[in-house]
Amino acid sequence: ADQGELIGLISLRRVGSIPPEDRASRTVAEAMTPRERVTVLSPDTPMRQALGAIQASDEPAVVTEGGRIAGLVSVLDVARALKAHLGSLGPAGRRRRRSHRKLLGGIAGLAAVVVLGVVWHPPVYVLSPGPATDVSHDMTITGVPVRPPSVPYLLTTVRADQHTALVDIVEMFRPHRAMVTTADVGSIAFQDLMFDESRVLAAAAAARARGIAVTLTGAGVQVIGITAGSPAVGTLKPGDLITAIDGTPVRTEFELEDAVRSRPAGTRFRLSVVRSGKTIAVGAATGEGKGVPVLGIVPVTSKIDVAAPFKITFVPRDIGGPSAGLAYALAIADALSPAGPRGSGVVAATGTIDLTGTVGDVGGVDLKGFGARRQGASLFIVPADELTAARGTVPDVKGVTSLSQALALLSGAA
Structure with a gap:
């Protein structure tokens, strides 16, 4: 108000709609309901008429008298007044009292649902198309001849956002949206580990594809997840570091995988595990997954590095998960090839x-x-098993099972 004259109306709901990081720089004027949209009542307005007007505007009403602001009235104010009025009626008013109670109960219930939808963040994430970033210049390679990649290579991502329940409902009616639980997304720290590992593996795979001998090194296998229903449930825990299997040291997840697959499913192994800073012995049986013996864990190599005749460093990226591996492998293989694949356009x-x-x-x-x-x-290269799901998103979509197949595709040999 300005000298008693109404300028606008501000509410907690409108302030709450402004992102927290923006509130320090925003003003009341930006969030208020302007005067021309505010419901204005007089002190002698009938309560039922007032209730209808307030419900229609979804905001409290301003009460004015003689051109000056006299007060505010909300749905709850009117509801309390109606309840008090109905309570003063005699036996003849009982039927009307019951109907008004139903009305008030409905209003209160609706208000509770709306408030819950505005403030509650369910344990789910809404997935939507994320940015596609050119990673063809993300790495610096020294020690061997390199060339600039011949085409842009796009790393593709999915955006994961956690909203209030009300926003979640709205989002699900928008195109290209999916919903997952917070458990499906997993720990951010572990997602970061998998992204870092994917780039090191990409460098090793790309070097091998170009005939350069490399080996991987690591400090053991970190457990970042347990497969539901597997023998590892209750035996191993996320955060465990496996350093040996049946007394044989394991430095990488691939060494652990080879050891597990060397024996039939159902074999019980003795693992050396570092848990909470202490080394313990854990007995773990294997199950079967996709026709091969598995421990039932989601592994990542701790402190993974590649021993190669070249050195590679990467630009930091705020991205998680292992799915960037193929994009980086294509870009690195391109840079390591004197001729390079004969690709064209933009490759995702x-x-x-x-x-x-x-x-x-x-x-x-x-x-x-x-x-x-x-x-x-212009081209989107995806795992072969997921080709159907990707069709129709980019003009040309191809499925591959290996890096060599993807490189042949870019060279026109596939």
């Missing part, structure tokens, strides 16, 4: 990569494809 890719160059499945390929299309991708 997604897929995990391992030391042998095998391309593994990832999630959200359709969302990643729509993000790549926004950045002008």
